[in-house]
Amino acid sequence: MLKLPATLRQQFSGSRGIFGSRQNIVSFFKTLALVVPLTLLIWIYAQRAQVGGPVAVQITMDVKIDSPNQTASLMEPANGQVTIEIQGPTASIERLKATLVDVSRESRLRVSIPPTYPLGDSAVPVASLLNDYALIKSSGVTVLAAMPQSVKVRLESVATRYVPVMAPPAGALPFTAINPIFDPHVVKVTGATSILNRLFPTPADGVVVDLPNPESFNSPGAKQADSVPVRLHPLRVQPGDEDRVTIDTPRLTSFRFDVAALDEEWQIRSMPIEIKKPSPLEGRTVVTLARNTVTNVLVRGPAASIRQLQPRANEPPLVIPTAVLRIALEDVGRSDIRRAVEITNLPQGVTMVGMPPEIDFSVQDLGATP
Incomplete structure (x- = not known):
């Protein structure tokens, strides 16, 4: 029950009726003008401060580490997509949700990994990681849970190399x-x-x-x-x-x-695919290709070089190019990979016209349990 201020109770209980006098009437409405807006403000504040949630939000995240000597890479999930449940003041949840969706749409939330994790692969809890993220921390909203609960992060030392320009x-x-x-x-x-x-x-x-x-x-x-x-x-x-x-x-x-002047074009009808693996994968993986050759590859170059690619009477061409498919360590266990091949062993001055062909393939780990 709303309890009237003391001044109003005195005015209602006066001996001359509800207001008693003209002066009491004026005083009553002055008090009312103060009390009503204040009550509304308190009510609005209470509504905004009311705890809401949990609310599910899908974000796309990435990781970094604030160290000049280390790098951080998000290994799983590869696409960085995580669903989180957030809870906090209703108004703050709505603002944060809109911001997270916008940031994820434009790029990824790059979240800092604590320097306490060792080099190598680690499972990092998503909720605690995001609760330290400045955008979420400053909003007053808490991340209660995440799916997946943790992400696989790889910390590595920074290396330096000198490489040629091509x-x-x-x-x-x-x-x-x-x-x-x-x-x-x-x-x-x-x-x-x-x-x-x-x-x-x-x-x-x-x-x-x-x-x-x-x-x-x-x-x-x-x-x-x-x-x-x-x-x-x-x-x-x-x-x-x-x-x-x-x-x-x-x-x-x-x-x-x-x-070069007066380049000619030639379509190579078929060329074999050569698989190149990193040394750790030799002998322990099997690569299955959707097809074993690439076909109808258009090349351009000087006439003398193009002739080296053309068949001779009852003899193969002087030069037989190869399509090289390079396998990466991250490919092991995947069955839905598509990658462009590199056309190698072309005669001097000859280049391929257009984009290189793409090959669908899978990489099976022979040591994995079927």
């Missing part, structure tokens, strides 16, 4: 670049050891030139491009790699090359 992959340019000269021809890259091993499996593997406006160079003769950016190899890079690998020289001083 011409763009076959088919990336509308012409054949001959005798490329890069300044500098070697750059330093820094990142997690496992990522560098995948991106640069041999000393011959490196970063590639990202030539801007390549159409402007599409005429025979000597060419030079200055301040040319370099990037990770597009056939090996995976989502998130460019955030975890630093190229210390992101632009070359110059890139000089010759454009």
Whole structure:
């Protein structure tokens, strides 16, 4: 029951009726003008402060570690999708939910991993991790649970390598670049050891030139491009790699090359697929391909080089290219992989036209329990 203020009770109990006098009437309405808004404010505040939830929200997360000597990678779930249950003031829940959905739509929530975890793979509880995330912590909302309850995180030491600069992959340019000269021809890259091993499996593997406006160079003769950016190899890079690998020289001083005149095209009807695995996977995995060859690969190059690819009378071509499929450590146990092959062993000056073919394949661990 609402209890009237003392001044109102006195006015109601006066001997001259409810108000007693004109002065009491004025005083009554003045008091009412103060009490009613204050009561409404208290009610509104109580509604907003009322605890709501739990409310389920799906987010896309990633991980990082605030250490110059380590890197953090989210291994599972690979897509970063996690469903969390949050509880807190109703208004705060609605604001936070909208913000989390917007951030997840644009990119990923990059959550810091505590430095107490050891190097290697660890199961990290999602709820405690997100409750320390600044956006959630400052909202007054609590993460009660998550599905999955924990994520698999890999912490690694930062490694440094010097890798060569390479011409763009076959088919990336509308012409054949001959005798490329890069300044500098070697750059330093820094990142997690496992990522560098995948991106640069041999000393011959490196970063590639990202030539801007390549159409402007599409005429025979000597060419030079200055301040040319370099990037990770597009056939090996995976989502998130460019955030975890630093190229210390992101632009070359110059890139000089010759454009061949009178290029010819030739369609290679079929070429075998060669599987290349990291040494830890040799002998303990089986790779099953959807098909064993790639077909109808269009190449372009100087006439003399193209002739090396063409069959001779009752004899095979002088040069037989190969489609190389590179297997990564992360592929083990997966059956739904699709990846582009690399066309290798082409004659000098010959490049592929268009994008490289993609192959569906699976990788079975022979030591795993069926």
